[in-house]
Amino acid sequence: MIYLKDILYKVPIEKTIGVTAVAINNLHFDSRKIELNDVFVAIRGSLSDGHDYIKMAAEKGALAIICESLPELIINGITYVQVADSNKALALMAANYFENPSDSLKLIGVTGTNGKTTISSLLYDLFKAAGYETGLLSTVKIMVGEKEFPATHTTPDPLTINSYLRKMVDAGVEFCFMEVSSHGIHQKRTEGLHFAGGIFTNLSHDHLDYHKDFKEYRDVKKTFFDQLPKSAFALTNADDKNGPVMLQNTNARTYTYALKTYADYKGQILENQFNGLLLKINNNELWVKLIGAFNAYNMLAIYGTADLLGLETIEVLQLMSNLESVAGRFQYVVSEEMNITAIVDYAHTPDALKNVLQTINSIRTGNEELITVVGCGGDRDAAKRPKMGNIAASLSTKVIFTSDNPRSEDPEAIIHQIEAGVPPEHFKRTLSITDRKQAIKTACSMANRNDIILVAGKGHETYQEINGERFEFNDLEIVSEFITALKK
Numbered sequence: 001m002i003y004l005k006d007i008l009y010k011v012p013i014e015k016t017i018g019v020t021a022v023a024i025n026n027l028h029f030d031s032r033k034i035e036l037n038d039v040f041v042a043i044r045g046s047l048s049d050g051h052d053y054i055k056m057a058a059e060k061g062a063l064a065i066i067c068e069s070l071p072e073l074i075i076n077g078i079t080y081v082q083v084a085d086s087n088k089a090l091a092l093m094a095a096n097y098f099e100n101p102s103d104s105l106k107l108i109g110v111t112g113t114n115g116k117t118t119i120s121s122l123l124y125d126l127f128k129a130a131g132y133e134t135g136l137l138s139t140v141k142i143m144v145g146e147k148e149f150p151a152t153h154t155t156p157d158p159l160t161i162n163s164y165l166r167k168m169v170d171a172g173v174e175f176c177f178m179e180v181s182s183h184g185i186h187q188k189r190t191e192g193l194h195f196a197g198g199i200f201t202n203l204s205h206d207h208l209d210y211h212k213d214f215k216e217y218r219d220v221k222k223t224f225f226d227q228l229p230k231s232a233f234a235l236t237n238a239d240d241k242n243g244p245v246m247l248q249n250t251n252a253r254t255y256t257y258a259l260k261t262y263a264d265y266k267g268q269i270l271e272n273q274f275n276g277l278l279l280k281i282n283n284n285e286l287w288v289k290l291i292g293a294f295n296a297y298n299m300l301a302i303y304g305t306a307d308l309l310g311l312e313t314i315e316v317l318q319l320m321s322n323l324e325s326v327a328g329r330f331q332y333v334v335s336e337e338m339n340i341t342a343i344v345d346y347a348h349t350p351d352a353l354k355n356v357l358q359t360i361n362s363i364r365t366g367n368e369e370l371i372t373v374v375g376c377g378g379d380r381d382a383a384k385r386p387k388m389g390n391i392a393a394s395l396s397t398k399v400i401f402t403s404d405n406p407r408s409e410d411p412e413a414i415i416h417q418i419e420a421g422v423p424p425e426h427f428k429r430t431l432s433i434t435d436r437k438q439a440i441k442t443a444c445s446m447a448n449r450n451d452i453i454l455v456a457g458k459g460h461e462t463y464q465e466i467n468g469e470r471f472e473f474n475d476l477e478i479v480s481e482f483i484t485a486l487k488k
């Protein structure tokens, strides 16, 4: 039996009408899911206002309504709890409802613009390989020990988070690595979770459609570290100019990693080739199978975290050298006959695209062409479009602009905005093909022996979203099929 008063523990309440000593069934923030004796939390969203659905929730049998402003019609027998912040109330209630599973886990949050999925997934792989029961909440998938569940968000809503954390605790999971997105922090999806550690990767232009400006985006990320408890560690990238800013007001124990400046976990790239990186971390040398300078940062974050969580250095080094790239993160195939390399990468921000292209250029050996296929998602930050057009054209020898989840927007209009960023001297390098499959096919047919094709933006995604409908689509499958069919 779960009581309303128990799940309201620690929730700052402004006013209560009715009794809270009542047994409740489920907790929901979507009125459409309400059944008899459930609790409905009204949230002001970006598309609609949950307060408009209080009546619907009541009609469907809600026993209690949690809201920021009380409705005009107060119905006898229903308890109304007025709170200052429904998002926060939902997160605290969700944690209470599932009996605060994060208290029984070592939960590590990874935040920053790029690298969250890579770091959290590889930490999951590493701790699993070290023999621990491990959990993962990531953009790509959710893992409860060995069991896989589909992910809908990078950081899901608090009910989803806490229900999975509960499953993890019940399955004996000891460590859980989770991505903490800026939307997640801003919407307080992670409020009430007990973190054992926080990792900051880097901060660059992203999600400025959602956040007011860069400062707000940065400050939102920072609140995650401000809220870490004393017992936690906070590990930051000292080479990123916002890295130290993140730790300014944290109560956690602070640590740094860096390639360029002094840091607790100091790294050096000794070799950077197509078959991996030779790194020196503090005084240890190791080969890892991942490629590119940005992955050296990810490796430092992983090394530091494993060390802070008490793993033995020797073991960590050995496990790190076995790590394989994460789905859709610099995944590649090479065609046997023509030796064409096709790389699929989730880079969907200017910074990530630049990183991937610079990485490929840094390990290109000769005059081979670098043919990039890229687009930008619809209903997302439009300011990044010309920037990505500029980067793709400047750092590739040929570019095909195409669609990447146009969602409700006109795909051609998005492509025009990308094209607007191409410097005139590179016009000749670019062409645009709206149909993504056709664009990939054309890139493959343009490739000669030893050339490199980068298909950027969708990574692990297995669909293309057009007009609210998701069509099956897999960059890696499509590009592999076309390059292996090439015979010249």
Ligand SMILES: CC(=O)N[C@H]1[C@@H](OP(=O)(O)OP(=O)(O)OC[C@H]2O[C@@H](n3ccc(=O)[nH]c3=O)[C@H](O)[C@@H]2O)O[C@H](CO)[C@@H](O)[C@@H]1O[C@H](C)C(=O)N[C@@H](C)C(=O)N[C@H](CCC(=O)O)C(=O)O
Pocket (backbone or CB within 6 Å): 029, 030, 031, 032, 042, 043, 044, 045, 046, 047, 048, 049, 050, 051, 053, 152, 153, 154, 155, 156, 157, 181, 182, 183, 184
């Ligand atoms: C902009 C945004 O973040 N939206 C998220 C938000 O929805 P919302 O606030 O817009 O909801 P809304 O549709 O306006 O509705 C407001 C409220 O009314 C309720 N409602 C609505 C209709 C109804 O009939 N009855 C009812 O009760 C809704 O359940 C909701 O509580 O809260 C929902 C529940 O948690 C999320 O699913 C939804 O994510 C949408 C789908 C989304 O696309 N989010 C992306 C942008 C996102 O969060 N991305 C980040 C980062 C990705 C990255 O780093 O690249 C992520 O963590 O995934």
Ligand SMILES: Nc1ncnc2c1ncn2[C@@H]1O[C@H](COP(=O)(O)OP(=O)(O)OP(=O)(O)O)[C@@H](O)[C@H]1O
Pocket (backbone or CB within 6 Å): 112, 113, 114, 115, 116, 117, 118, 119, 139, 154, 179, 181, 201, 202, 294, 295, 297, 298, 328, 329, 330, 345, 346, 347, 348, 351, 352, 353, 355, 356, 459
């Ligand atoms: N440390 C890093 N610094 C810069 N770029 C990176 C880093 N790690 C990965 N990338 C690049 O950014 C892309 C996204 O990486 P990843 O999926 O790990 O990030 P993320 O933070 O989870 O992104 P999202 O916000 O979309 O969930 C990768 O495909 C890679 O090209």
Ligand SMILES: N[C@H](CCC[C@H](N)C(=O)O)C(=O)O
Pocket (backbone or CB within 6 Å): 154, 348, 376, 377, 378, 380, 404, 405, 457, 458, 461
């Ligand atoms: N988590 C990100 C992923 C973007 C991936 C890209 N393929 C796109 O659709 O824009 C978002 O939903 O904004």
Ligand SMILES: [Mg+2]
Pocket (backbone or CB within 6 Å): 116, 117, 138, 139, 140, 154, 179
């Ligand atoms: Mg991610």
